[in-house]
Amino acid sequence: MSGAAVEYEPVIGLEIHVQLRTRTKMFCGCELSFGDEPNVHTCPRCLGLPGTLPVVNAQAVHYGIMIGLALGCEIAPRSQFHRKNYFYPDLPKGYQISQYDVPICGPGKLGEVRIHRVHLEEDAAKLVHVGESGRIHGADRSVVDFNRGGTPLAEIVTEPDLHSADEAREWLNLLRTTLRAIGVSDVNMEEGSLRCDANVSVRPLGSDQLGTKTELKNMNSFRFLAQGVKAEIERQTALLRAGEQVQQETLHFDPASGRLTPLRSKEQAHDYRYFPEPDLVPLVVTEAMLERARAELPELPADRAARLERDLGLSGERARELAFRPELGDFYEAALAAGGPQLDAVALANWIPPLVERIGSDADPAGSRVSPSALAALVALVSSRAVSQTAARDVLTLMVQSGDQPATIVEREGLGAIGGDDSGLAQVVAAAIAADPDAAEKVRDGNMKAVGPLVGYVMRETKGRADGGEITRLIREQLGL
Amino acid sequence: MSDALLNLTAAAAAAAIRAGELDPAELFELYRERAAADSLNAFSWLCDGAPDAGFDRSTPLAGVPLGVKDLFCTAGIPTQSGSRILEGYRPPYTATVVERLYAAGATLLGKTHQDEFAMGSSNENCAFGPVLNPWDRTRVPGGSSGGSAAAVAAGLVPWALGTDTGGSIRQPASFCGIVGLKPTYGSCSRYGMIAFASSLDQAGPLTRDVSDSALLFSHMVGQDANDSTSLAFPEPVRMPARRELSGVRLGVPEELLSADSGIDQGVRESFEQTLSLARGLGAVVSPCRLPHAPHALSAYYIVAPAEASANLARFDGVRYGLRVPGNGDLESMYSATRAAGFGPEVKRRIMLGTYALSSGYYDAYYGTALRVRTRIAQDFQRAFEQFDFIVTPTAPGTAFELGAKSSDPLAMYLNDFCTVPMSLAGIPAISIPAGLSEGLPVGFQLAGPAFSENRLLDAAFALEQAIGFDGSPARAGGRA
Incomplete structure (x- = not known):
């Protein structure tokens, strides 16, 4: 009685983080960089020193509006920054300034995929684990490079409108192309200026209920995205077929093995205690700002x-x-x-x-x-x-x-085409017919597929200069067809 | 000679220096010596001599020495916010307000002790020992700007900077018999002030008289590109000159003065006397309603700890300040560092705030507190349609004895009963000394609409002249 015949449909939503190509960071004047000496692009603000306050980067807001317009989103006339609280050494203030219940961009659509929201936030710094493995487990020690900390990010969240790994990959490519065309980001997955997490669930085909989802992280190339999503769809489908349940969890994609491993449950038990960032006033988007963004959209x-x-x-x-x-x-x-x-x-x-x-x-x-x-x-x-x-x-x-x-x-x-009455092409065609009477006979009997060897002969003789259509015409003519 | 010098207000001293009648170095040295001999524990750091750059007599503040509350960042100078977790911390930059005062010619004499991260009403929460009240050394100076208030009252510095989140300028001013102004939220930049509660914190002056407050404030105000919540002050700050209050309507909020509001008899009597003086100056005094004001304290003790719980997350031992290794892993380093670095009141408020913001509790606590806050602001708006100023006692009592309330946080919190509503509404309020009760100063608070500081200072000045309070350092115990 088990549903051996049940088909399962994957349901996929993406969360994409895009580093914006501004000159300076989201809330301070430090320049953005990639690959520079550690901790040279820092200041009291992006190091979270006591007493410092954030100041919103107007260019990042402009890019956020451009993204929203390019994705057909509603732009909020007034949005709000929040604090997302958690402790980690890459987060110098102990909270990330992000947007929560009122993001800068509301619902939109790109291609066949609906956009849920786009919001602005700051990137975390980069942890470097010193030791053989290069990963946190087994590292001798960990150090922090704050160059990246505070880089402006736009987080784009889709609705769960994708239904295969290939669709996800293709749509992400459309998104990347769009973002590159409007010039807001380098959108380089290897360098981390485009990062994609996927929420994956499967459900019986035809169902309108969503299954339990898992969140896939660290797929830092298009290939890895498709690989990770595909593996997760297979894993979940196998679980359901075996009558088991999918656990809601966050999975880390390991590019080396292609495997997904769950993060420790402790790392998932975050209560971010979001509340409105009291150091910033609400972000007001004026008609003039919208006009400027529209004018710059290619x-x-x-x-x-x-x-x-x-x-x-x-x-x-x-x-x-x-x-x-x-x-x-x-x-x-x-x-x-x-x-x-x-x-x-x-x-x-x-x-x-x-x-x-x-x-x-x-x-x-x-x-x-x-x-x-x-x-x-x-x-x-x-x-x-x-x-x-x-x-x-x-x-x-x-x-x-x-x-x-x-x-x-x-x-x-001397690569000009051979053709016309006085070009000698007719003689080459005649030679081809003479050289392969079998093929000529088949063509004469109506098997036009047999014309290939004859054409090939002429092409060889003329070093490709003859026109294929003209050769065929001459063959038919000489065979009286 | 030195008594005459000591009795000069900051404004008078600056005027004398600019007129060439007073040597700024002499003034500075007088105060430096007095501050060096400080037995009140008012200072957390003291300069070791006159500034290398000397004094610029042509500036408005002409080199007059300034005390600065510890939590203002001062480049290269210890800035600890009263906490072990920042012991020895020297910031690489200077707070905007301090920069502005430097530019106006103020000279930093020293940094003053405070309750840890400005959390407290007695200065007993300072990790580096309590500050004593110069009027009675067995008593607290109030808090959290207690070091600044005590130093000004005792004549260890002519004037000082404080910050006020729920009463932290006004209440210590009241306890120490000096003037304290909490400006309109946003009128002074918060950049470089180590944050307690960002939506409430505001810098302000602690001075011997109202004119000094106006002068110091006039060089603090202004929009700052480094603080998005700062606003341009809509008019120049004027020196107060008003001598009467004819037609000025003073509202006395019933809710804050009800029989169960915990206000001491002595404070009530002083308050009534001041109201009589105001009537004598031509003011019209009548009761007014602030229906939600009694809930201000509850709302405040949600909003402020919630913001503090996030503001204090950065003290994690990773980049600066104290680090206690713990068991060697990250989480134990965090907890060992914060357990050792924060005092009990700070921990209490971090826990309160963390709880109030937790999933499932946010709306019941933080959400409700924000709604109450809005109501309180609306109450004031309505009241200001009928009244020019709201007046109350600054604190329910006079300076209490050291240790009297330290085991009862709620009793301590009640000190802010009359000051917190204005903080939540973001409006300016000033405390002036109204007299003594059993030998201890009592403060009188006036509050006005946002950006009404000029009018507020004028009214406070008129009352100050009528009260004629003698808060001279000698009387305040500064010579003891």
């Missing part, structure tokens, strides 16, 4: 993808590929403009991945030797059949190397 990646798909006819996948890496989208649109109205937008888009492949997958094409107008010129040569698809790939390789114009390369390397 076209968002999701909007750009939709526009490329709708207006230019790109596939959804290609449109996202270009829009989610703004530097690719920018290069593409510059080439499109340079090529003029005659240029085939879809064909041009299909030439971006080969370009990226040749310049290095992380490189910005704007920094390469290929100009947008040169790429547009190459696509025009292909469209007019002056260069075959195959030859054009070689031309592109040479463009990346030399920075020369495609026409110059075609001329110099």
